[in-house]
Amino acid sequence: MENLAIFASGTGSNAKKIIEYFEGHPNIRPRLIVSNNASAPVLALAESHGLGQLVLKRASFYGSEALLEELKAHKITFVVLAGFLWLVPPYLVGAYKSRMVNIHPALLPKFGGQGMYGMNVHRAVKAAGEQETGMTVHLVNEAYDEGAVLFQASCPIAETDTPEDIARKVLALEHQYFAPAIESYLQNKSS
Numbered sequence: 273m274e275n276l277a278i279f280a281s282g283t284g285s286n287a288k289k290i291i292e293y294f295e296g297h298p299n300i301r302p303r304l305i306v307s308n309n310a311s312a313p314v315l316a317l318a319e320s321h322g323l324g325q326l327v328l329k330r331a332s333f334y335g336s337e338a339l340l341e342e343l344k345a346h347k348i349t350f351v352v353l354a355g356f357l358w359l360v361p362p363y364l365v366g367a368y369k370s371r372m373v374n375i376h377p378a379l380l381p382k383f384g385g386q387g388m389y390g391m392n393v394h395r396a397v398k399a400a401g402e403q404e405t406g407m408t409v410h411l412v413n414e415a416y417d418e419g420a421v422l423f424q425a426s427c428p429i430a431e432t433d434t435p436e437d438i439a440r441k442v443l444a445l446e447h448q449y450f451a452p453a454i455e456s457y458l459q460n461k462s463s
């Protein structure tokens with residue numbers, strides 16, 4: 273059984289899609305929602321779907337490895353970053369080497385790195401005059417957005433599209449493909 277921890281900082285629409293997708297799955301089960309924001313709407317998902325929940329404090333997240341014990345207590349085997357806005361520190365990256373993925377709302381390697389999150393990404397894509405954008409699922413290493421790419425999906429950008437229009441298009445791709453990409457990666461890993 274693969275037990276998932278989903279790390280998110282905000283709304284959690286991707287976390288919701290992932291939880292729904294794996295409902296009743298024989299081998300993959302979301303177990304824990306982790307957030308760095310005590311008022312993040314994503315935490316309500318834990319309540320409504322019977323998952324554990326954990327709120328991170330910056331000092332302990334970066335100054336200790338106590339989180340590893342919490343994840344072990346929940347038997348977490350795989351970590352999903354779904355709109356998580358802090359840099360994951362080396363101890364956690366190392367503990368989940370090749371067992372931690374992130375979703376990025378652009379076609380990496382373009383438009384990644386520090387500062388590239390949320391609407392910042394879509395504004396940059398629009399400002400650059402890109403004719404397409406998309407989403408990337410990638411393994412997580414110690415740097416922002418530089419891990420091995422596992423999956424990408426793209427969509428066209430119309431001249432008239434605003435950054436908000438672009439965000440809507442990309443989020444729709446994320447909702448469609450993130451959970452299947454996780455499933456495919458884990459099934460290939462176990463075969």
Ligand SMILES: Nc1nc2c(c(=O)[nH]1)N[C@@H](CN(C=O)c1ccc(C(=O)N[C@@H](CCC(=O)O)C(=O)O)cc1)CN2
Binds near residue numbers: 359365376387389418
């Ligand atoms: N070690 C890693 N940690 C994280 C990765 C990663 O690939 N390796 N991905 C990010 C997610 N992400 C893009 O997909 C991302 C998130 C946030 C930032 C960013 O610039 N954050 C700000 C702080 C924002 C805040 O605290 O509100 C910053 O660091 O200044 C860039 C990319 C998750 N972690």
Ligand SMILES: NCC(=O)N[C@@H]1O[C@H](COP(=O)([O-])[O-])[C@@H](O)[C@H]1O
Binds near residue numbers: 282283375390
């Ligand atoms: N660079 C990280 C980043 O920008 N992640 C993005 O945050 C959003 C979270 O939405 P959600 O909370 O509704 O799932 C998603 O679009 C995700 O790609």
